[in-house]
Amino acid sequence: MTTISIKGMSCQHCVASTKKALEGVPGVSNVHVDLDKKEASYDGEVASEVISDAISKIGFEVVD
Ligand SMILES: [Cu+2]
Numbered sequence: 769m770t771t772i773s774i775k776g777m778s779c780q781h782c783v784a785s786t787k788k789a790l791e792g793v794p795g796v797s798n799v800h801v802d803l804d805k806k807e808a809s810y811d812g813e814v815a816s817e818v819i820s821d822a823i824s825k826i827g828f829e830v831v832d
Contacts, residue, residue: 769798771809772819776828779803789822 777786783801790799790810796819798811820830 769809769811771807773807773831774823774828775831777803777806785826786823786828789826793818793822
């Protein structure tokens with residue numbers, strides 16, 4: 769499992785968008801998004817740039 773921090777999420781709509789965006793990445797499964805922690809976790813071996821791109825496309829940002 770991989771956990772990433774995401775900047776920009778503020779409500780459940782953001783959570784839903786993030787979940788959908790990550791689920792749309794080939795190879796990603798088991799997506800869970802935590803609004804309080806501003807984190808998302810998922811299973812799958814996917815390059816971090818691909819994940820960053822998917823998150824950027826919906827207006828958020830993956831942070832270290
Ligand atoms: Cu929102």
